[in-house]
Amino acid sequence: MSNIKQNASEEAEFAKPLYTPIKRRSFFMYAGATAGATALLLSGCDDDNDNVKPADGTISLGSGDVGVLNYAYALEQLEAAFYAQVKATPALDFAAVEKDYFSQVAAHEAIHREFFKAAITRDAPGQIIPTLTAADLNFTSIDFTKRASVLAAAKAFEDLGVAAYNGAGKYIKKSDYLVIAGKIVSVEARHAAYVRDLISNGSFANEEVVDASGLDKAMEPVDVIAAASSYLKVKLDASKVGK
Amino acid sequence: MNILRIIEQLSEVDADVLGRFDSRRAVFKSLGGTAQKGMLAAAPVFVASLFSKAYGQTTGTGVIDVLNYALTLELLEQDFYKKMKDAGKVPAGAPAGAIDTIYKHETAHVKLLTDTITALKGTPVTNKKFKASVFPTNDYTTQLAYAQALEDTGVRAYKGQAGALMGQMAGATSLLQVALQIHSVEARHAAHIRTMRMQAPWIPASDSNLPAPLGPVYTGATREDNTMQAGVDITKLGSGFTATEAAASFDEILTMAEVLDASRAGGLVE
Structure with a gap:
């Protein structure tokens, strides 16, 4: 019954702008998920709140929309940490333009990470997964001094990121968050294409990632986490994401 | 009230x-x-x-309307790349290979959308072509500029319809997921075409570096240089980011009306 109460207060909050004349700007804020409405919606969906306590060392990403957001946040943390290292210790055989572009990619991924952190903290207080620290990540298989090793890992991260967002979209219940996911996934696809072309020009969308119907990959959350697990020391449970 | x-x-x-x-x-x-x-x-x-x-x-944007809108854009792209191949100005080697790859995907998208609309008992649009009077037959450089405009428009257009496809199914298939799987392929195309034009693979601002009349590709109600996402000022996150970084890290939507406007893809269809 606590859900109903929350929904009721959400409803009151949600409807509030309707009682006053709507200026274009405030309407945009209203339509674009203002903090109050979204927070209440998310907490209404996910107030079992059992998703953030690493009991046996496993971090549950949670369920519903907040699960999807935490899932994206986990992946963006992984990518951002990887590119932060690429930027800090660029491969010795990177061309100047590659160094420049990878520092831009590092910024994009750091932005995605920080955006999800801000959005989840604002909209689903107390439900965000912990920050993944260096101790939670495992980049030992990557030789950051070598361009080929960095590009191979970058390709794996970017293609996986694209497949992850493509597979998670259908689980998102709040259209504002679906649009955000859409805004991010195409940037990940641009990164993927760029990295692939650096490895082999023309492989930006080859048959390894695009099937005969012209479709990119889409992967379920548990499969994505399994694929990412070699880069993670911490265990992530995605079994309830979007459920 | x-x-x-x-x-x-x-x-x-x-x-x-x-x-x-x-x-x-x-x-x-x-x-x-x-x-x-x-x-x-x-x-x-x-x-x-x-x-x-x-x-x-x-x-009145039902699911069939959305799918026919996507099909219209795919037909436009398919015909554009066919014209590009037929014009014979694409250099052999990597450029011709890339255009072949993209043409193959657009053709596959046309078939997939046509079959899906038919399966859903709708009537697929046909015969949407790239306006012959606009096509720069002898100018490969301008052809690439049009390709960039079409691909980046496609990315924005699919993104703009995601909400309309939420929860929509064709049998056991999520139409939203299919649209997303096409959307990211268009983004891969866009990135490659942009690098063929010596542009960054991502969109740093609303400055498109495209010749007139293609500039409006990056404008609209939500411009590509937008730095606010879901009420969050991206430039103020963490220890701060430049407006260029903030803009490039998110692609923006175009509405159906914006895409079909004569100043954008709508003006290229015949």
């Missing part, structure tokens, strides 16, 4: 925002039982249903 005034004001904002508004229906539906228990004031529910009806009457 002056409902008429609210509606009048709503009619002045763009259709896409109204589209997002419609997705609230699910929320209100789930709240229906609560309302009956008298825990809610009746007015907001009434207002919501009113808006839902208004939305349905003014846009």
Whole structure:
């Protein structure tokens, strides 16, 4: 019954702008998920709140929309940490333009990470997964001094990121968050294409990632986490994401 | 509360925002039982249903319409790349290989969308072509500029319809997921074409570096240099980011009306 109460207060909050004349700007804020409405919606969906306590060392990403957001946040943390290292210790055989572009990619991924952190903290207080620290990540298989090793890992991260967002979209219940996911996934696809072309020009969308119907990959959350697990020391449970 | 005034004001904002508004229906539906228990004031529910009806009457964008819109853009792209191949100005080697790859994907998208619309008992659009009078037959450089415009428009257009496809199925297949799987392929194309033009693979700003009349590809109600996402100022995150970084890290939507406007893809269809 606590859900109903929350929904009721959400409803009151949600409807509030309707009682006053709507200026274009405030309407945009209203339509674009203002903090109050979204927070209440998310907490209404996910107030079992059992998703953030690493009991046996496993971090549950949670369920519903907040699960999807935490899932994206986990992946963006992984990518951002990887590119932060690429930027800090660029491969010795990177061309100047590659160094420049990878520092831009590092910024994009750091932005995605920080955006999800801000959005989840604002909209689903107390439900965000912990920050993944260096101790939670495992980049030992990557030789950051070598361009080929960095590009191979970058390709794996970017293609996986694209497949992850493509597979998670259908689980998102709040259209504002679906649009955000859409805004991010195409940037990940641009990164993927760029990295692939650096490895082999023309492989930006080859048959390894695009099937005969012209479709990119889409992967379920548990499969994505399994694929990412070699880069993670911490265990992530995605079994309830979007459920 | 002056409902008429609210509606009048709503009619002045763009259709896409109204589209997002419609997705609230699910929320209100789930709240229906609560309302009956008298825990809610009746007015907001009434207002919501009113808006839902208004939305349905003014846009009429059913699923088939959305799919036919996507098919129109794919037919436009397919015909464009066919014209590009036929014109014979694409250098052999990597450039010709890339154009072949992209043409193959657009052809596959046309077939997939046509088959899907047919399966859903709709009537697929046909015979949408890239306007012959505009096509720069002898100018490979300008052909590439058009390709960039079409691909980046495609990315924005698919993104703009994601909300309309939420929860929509064709049998056991999520139409939203299929659209997303096409969307990211268009983004891969866009990135490659941009690098063929010596541009960054991502979109740093609304400055498109495209010749007239293609500039509006990056404008619209939400421009590509937008730095606000879901109420978050991206430049102020963490220890701060430049406006260019903030803009490039998110691609933006175009509404159906914006894409079909004569200043954008709509002006290239015949």
